[in-house]
Amino acid sequence: MKKEILDRMEVRQGDITRLDADAIVNAANSSLLGGGGVDGAIHRAAGPELLAECRTIGGCPTGEARITKGYHLPARHVIHTVGPVYRGKLRDSTLLAACYENSLRLALENHIRTIAFPAISCGVYGYPIKDACRIAVDTTARFLEAHPLPETVIFILFSAKDRAVYEAYFKTIS
Numbered sequence: 001m002k003k004e005i006l007d008r009m010e011v012r013q014g015d016i017t018r019l020d021a022d023a024i025v026n027a028a029n030s031s032l033l034g035g036g037g038v039d040g041a042i043h044r045a046a047g048p049e050l051l052a053e054c055r056t057i058g059g060c061p062t063g064e065a066r067i068t069k070g071y072h073l074p075a076r077h078v079i080h081t082v083g084p085v086y087r088g089k090l091r092d093s094t095l096l097a098a099c100y101e102n103s104l105r106l107a108l109e110n111h112i113r114t115i116a117f118p119a120i121s122c123g124v125y126g127y128p129i130k131d132a133c134r135i136a137v138d139t140t141a142r143f144l145e146a147h148p149l150p151e152t153v154i155f156i157l158f159s160a161k162d163r164a165v166y167e168a169y170f171k172t173i174s
């Protein structure tokens with residue numbers, strides 16, 4: 001993969017709610033009214049104003065994305081996307097790729113320079129991390145090839161194990 005594209009992607013380990021980025025991505029459910037995992041953590045850190053704005057949106061289908069403000073988060077915006085529940089079908093990968101593509105498109109439209117993604121669908125929704133990582137990175141790389149924004153995409157993994165999966169994949173494509 002081209003160095004200019006690789007240089008626009010970063011892997012980190014940590015808590016996405018602490019990240020000072022133009023936008024962080026939330027692995028939401030289709031109600032957009034909160035839940036557990038990273039969704040619960042984002043709502044807790046952003047405060048009740050985030051839920052109030054989400055209520056005005058009226059939900060989001062799987063694979064699509066919606067943008068809100070970040071309220072009390074260090075991040076200025078939250079891009080909420082709904083990953084697929086993993087069932088081992090081809091359609092799961094199409095929907096997961098759509099989450100990345102649609103989130104990046106919203107970022108571009110909103111002039112976002114730095115965006116951070118958690119491992120969408122890799123918690124409660126059961127997507128295997130290795131497969132999800134490939135989809136996340138390949139979809140993002142294709143988008144970055146075609147667009148000047150976002151300038152930087154951070155993949156932020158909660159566990160050391162998941163970070164190692166991303167780092168190993170980047171080694172294979174560098």
Ligand code: AR6
Nearest residue numbers: 015016027029035036037038039119121122123124125158
């Ligand atoms: N920062 C970064 N990553 C995190 C954080 C955090 N603070 N907390 C968890 N993760 P999940 P899903 C990782 O279950 O599989 C919710 O209830 C976590 O280790 O949050 O897309 C929603 O409302 C995992 O790798 O999201 C939906 O109902 C990844 O984030 C449902 O869960 C995603 O795990 C969505 O399930």
